[in-house]
Each structure stands twice: as structure tokens, then as C-alpha cells.
Amino acid sequence: MLPCQDNYATTFDSYPAMLTYHETMSKETTWRRCKVSEMHIEPLDTGSPLFSKPADFSAGISEEAVIDTAANLGLALRVGADLYPIRSTAYKTLLDRAKIGGTALPKLKRKDLADVLNACLALYSSEALLLVRDEKVSAAHSGDMKDYSVLPMDELLHALEKNMEARFPGYQFESGYSDHAFTSGCWTFPAQKDDLLGTYSKMLASKGKSTMAAKLVPGIRFMTSDTGIASAKVSAMLMGTQHPIHIGGCISVDHRLQKKVSDFEKELDQLFAQFCDSVGKLQTLLEIELDYPVNAMTRICKKLSLPKKEALEAIAMFEMAYGGGTATAHDVFMALQEIPYLMKIHKMPEAKMLVVEENMARALSLKWNEYDLAKAVNY
Numbered sequence: 001m002l003p004c005q006d007n008y009a010t011t012f013d014s015y016p017a018m019l020t021y022h023e024t025m026s027k028e029t030t031w032r033r034c035k036v037s038e039m040h041i042e043p044l045d046t047g048s049p050l051f052s053k054p055a056d057f058s059a060g061i062s063e064e065a066v067i068d069t070a071a072n073l074g075l076a077l078r079v080g081a082d083l084y085p086i087r088s089t090a091y092k093t094l095l096d097r098a099k100i101g102g103t104a105l106p107k108l109k110r111k112d113l114a115d116v117l118n119a120c121l122a123l124y125s126s127e128a129l130l131l132v133r134d135e136k137v138s139a140a141h142s143g144d145m146k147d148y149s150v151l152p153m154d155e156l157l158h159a160l161e162k163n164m165e166a167r168f169p170g171y172q173f174e175s176g177y178s179d180h181a182f183t184s185g186c187w188t189f190p191a192q193k194d195d196l197l198g199t200y201s202k203m204l205a206s207k208g209k210s211t212m213a214a215k216l217v218p219g220i221r222f223m224t225s226d227t228g229i230a231s232a233k234v235s236a237m238l239m240g241t242q243h244p245i246h247i248g249g250c251i252s253v254d255h256r257l258q259k260k261v262s263d264f265e266k267e268l269d270q271l272f273a274q275f276c277d278s279v280g281k282l283q284t285l286l287e288i289e290l291d292y293p294v295n296a297m298t299r300i301c302k303k304l305s306l307p308k309k310e311a312l313e314a315i316a317m318f319e320m321a322y323g324g325g326t327a328t329a330h331d332v333f334m335a336l337q338e339i340p341y342l343m344k345i346h347k348m349p350e351a352k353m354l355v356v357e358e359n360m361a362r363a364l365s366l367k368w369n370e371y372d373l374a375k376a377v378n379y
Contacts, residue, residue: 002064002068004068006072006087011177012178015161018157018173022157025154026152026153026154028134029133031150032129032132034080034127035125035128036098036126036128042075042114043110044070044075045074048070060135066085068085073086073087075117077130085136086136087136089138090140090227093141093227097128098117098120098121129143129148134180139228146258148256149260150226151255157222162265163268164187167271170192171189172188173187177350181225182354183224184222186220187222188219189217189218189219192218193218196218196275197218200279201214207330212241216238216241221244226255229351231252231253232252232253233252233253234271236275243344248364249361250271250274251274278361281365282333285368286329287328288330290328291374293322293332293372296329296332297335297336298379299371302377306336314336314338321335333363337360340360
């Protein structure tokens, strides 16, 4: 698959490879300002005149990019003398600039959708900030300085690396991922296991879970997006199990209000303390006894809007393992971790899995007694 294609994604086995990729991407990315009213949308499906005229597009845009756009969003953007295909990731921000929305819009023929968008875009003289990357417009953010702040991914990675070198010596890169919507990377802190997980590991061992305690390694996940789907953030993770366990957000800097990479750097100073806070919440679950753990798990899956198919599978597995006995809230929280693992097996999109993991981490702050009820509930 080519980088210009909407479904392109890549993974990284080493940090240098991930950093080089994003440094190159930053150099080749164009952030372009224009008036919203200067944006003109044209249909780019296989039946449109534009489809057979790849030479009409701006320099550097390949025929493959045009063909791929026709198979996906089916729209192009003309601004000034330039004509670009539009990537699917830009659709929501494009609607935001036109100040329209609704479920009927995607069902329109591409020419009709272009006409609706143009009629609305023409009404606004406010600024837009276009992200042009890998031969397409990937986002159409608000150009107001208070509304969208560019936080270059390579600079965020440099800031994170600098912080880890100072505070988490011996850190290890685990994996990285990037597609047109977002980028993520995971690191472990084996040298800080005692500092971050010491008390928790002892509590696990006292509950007969010394095997789990031995496996777990503290780590983090970094995530950011230039297309508007995520802030620049770092989450606390536990590695060493079949799937990383997300135990809470540590820091987050929105791409808004004139934020800069230096703001992200300052927030990183809170990383150790925030990680310890997340582990503290997890420890608390070991002390919460549940009389009806299967019912509690089902109610929590509903509360957190976890994907039904995978949730039901995870609940069934937990029910088989525990029978009709009691369990702790910690047991249920760990049983929930089957859900992202099953999503991975079912080849669900990476972005969806990350959202589910973040939602699951909210279970650490719930009042579990409110979900531990005798009455069964259907999901």
C-alpha cells in the first residue's frame, strides 16, 4: 500500500525508525492558511470529469492518489491555483468549516455533496488551516490561532525522549504505529518497576497473584494526531500480559489555545506522579470484594459503552473461570482486558481499540458497589 492511500498504516520496531519517519513527514508536510470562502469543493468519484484529468492536480500528486480518493471520500479541494484530493480524515473538519452536519450528507451523490459544501463554505470569511500531507488534504482546521495549534509530531517525540532519558533511565522502546489519523508509540520502564509498581506487586503476591506481579512492567503510550481526533497525550500502561493494560491518562495537551511543544514538555514533569496515582487506583480494586462479579462486569461494560460482541465474549470467559463465586473488582478489571485483545484478533481499527482502552481505564474511578447487584442485566 502507498503512503498516499487513505488506508495506509505503518509500524515501527525501533525508535530511530519512528523518529526518522516523523522528521521526514514534518519536512514534507504543508500547513496552508486560506479563507473558508476561498475553499471550493469538486466531485472526484469515478464518474466525475476530474477523475480522468490527473494532470489538473497540483504538482506531486500521483494518479494513484486520485484513484484512491475516488474509491474513498470522492472529493477534491481547489484553493487558489491548487487542486488537491481530499482524504477521508478531513471529512469531519471540512463539515466543521462549513458549519453543517448530519447523517444524510454522506449518502448524497458526490456532485450534490460538493454543491452543499460550496454553498455553505461561501458564507464564511473566517480563516482555515489546511493540512496537506502525502498528496492529499488530510484536515481543514479552523485558522483562528485560539482554535488550532500545530504540535509537530517529531518535536513531541524529541521532548518525550528527553524527559525519559532524565527521569526513566534504561527505558525501552516497544512498538510504534502511524496512519493518516494518528500516531502512537509504547515504551517500558523496567528499571523503575520497584519505584512504580513495588507496593502493587506486593499486594498482588499477598492475594496469590505473584505470577502476574512478576510479569508486569510499567510503561507508557504516547499518542497524538494532526487531524483532530486526539490531543498530544501520554497514558500509563502495564506491559507483560498478552495485551498492554491501559490504567489511565497521565498528561494531555490539546491542539488549541496557542499551545506549544514547550507546554507538552512542562506537562511531562507530572508523568511519574500521575503514573503512581493510576497504580494507586488499581491497588484499591484489590480490596473491593464483589458478590455478583459477572453482573458487575456486565453493567460496567454497558456503562463504558464497550463493543458488544467482544464484551459478551469476555463476560462469558470470566463467568466460566469464576463460576458462581465471589471476586474482586481487580479480577473484573483484568477480565475486561480480554476485550481489546479480542478486538485485535477481530482486526478492528487501531484507533477504535485505543478509544476502547481509554474508556476501560475509567473503570478504575467507578463506584463498584453501584454495579455489584444481584439482579442480572442483559447487554
